[in-house]
Amino acid sequence: MSLRKETVDPDLGPDISPAPTPGPPVPLLHVVAVALVDGDGRVLLQQRPPGKSLAGLWEFPGGKIDAGETPEAALVRELEEELGIATHASCLAPAAFASEPLDGKHLVMLLYVCRKWTGVPQARHATALQWLRPAQMYGVAMPKADLPLIGLLDALL
Numbered sequence: 001m002s003l004r005k006e007t008v009d010p011d012l013g014p015d016i017s018p019a020p021t022p023g024p025p026v027p028l029l030h031v032v033a034v035a036l037v038d039g040d041g042r043v044l045l046q047q048r049p050p051g052k053s054l055a056g057l058w059e060f061p062g063g064k065i066d067a068g069e070t071p072e073a074a075l076v077r078e079l080e081e082e083l084g085i086a087t088h089a090s091c092l093a094p095a096a097f098a099s100e101p102l103d104g105k106h107l108v109m110l111l112y113v114c115r116k117w118t119g120v121p122q123a124r125h126a127t128a129l130q131w132l133r134p135a136q137m138y139g140v141a142m143p144k145a146d147l148p149l150i151g152l153l154d155a156l157l
């Protein structure tokens, strides 16, 4: 027996979303990432290195949030580790998020925008770096979770 109440909102119409299916809980993978924006409105992408999952794809710098870490602290740490640049939590503006199944888990990725940092980004972990305007990202090979973020950045920046 379905416990769902069948309602028809006159403005929204019937709720046609599938009933939630009971199943094992899905582990969430909490990730932070950033659109670093330069003075010309271009955003930094880095290429995932061979040997890592999704190798060869272009992504926003960032990584997993460690246990006990705030998202902002994780991003400041990742930017130092991956690119050798320094920024502050106060320079990270929440912008968008991605939610996508990934390798048996469910990725929840918080995307920030940052326009202020010190140092010149270096590819310490990535194969390569490139600066692109959001409109130029539509043809770039990026992780599936990132694709809805391109249009959002295009509208935002």
Ligand SMILES: Nc1nc2c([nH]c(=O)n2[C@@H]2O[C@H](COP(=O)(O)OP(=O)(O)OP(=O)(O)O)[C@@H](O)[C@H]2O)c(=O)[nH]1
Binding pocket: 031, 032, 033, 053, 054, 058, 059, 060, 061, 062, 063, 064, 065, 102, 107, 109, 143, 144, 145, 146
């Ligand atoms: N940084 C980043 N990760 C992304 C993006 N899109 C996306 O699906 N991911 C996924 O989010 C996860 C981030 O993990 P990661 O492996 O980069 O994290 P990490 O730097 O902590 O690496 P490590 O655990 O190997 O040390 C990966 O599964 C990656 O594929 C993105 O735009 N940026």
